[in-house]
Amino acid sequence: MGQGAKPGMAFLEPEQVKGMLMGMEYGASGKRLVDLDLFEGKKKYSWGARSEKGEDRAKAGARFRESLMEGLLPSTREELARIEKELEGLER
Secondary structure, eight states, X not given: OOTTOOTTXXXXXXXXXXXXXXXXXXXXXXXXXXXXXXXXXXXXXXGGGGSOTTOOHHHHHHHHHHHHHHTSOHHHHXXXXXXXXXXXXXXX
16 A cells, blocks of 8 residues: 555546546636646646547547536535636636
8 A cells, every 4th residue: 555545545547637637627618717737756647648539628628527527516516616607707
């Protein structure tokens, strides 16, 4: 078991984490709100490795967002929607 790991705790692969981060980058409107990068040491994980054939970054982000949202509690989805609305209001 890794350092700091607790029994029954599962760690995610960096590629899975990158998918979640990509899902959080885009709002419900499809607009990219933030840029989140994932590094492991000096290695940066690219979105391209997580995309499907012919899929651009926005389409991949929308797909990951949908997957992410399905796994959230309703109260968490509501909070995320509130934050997204606030972020969209900041851009003028």
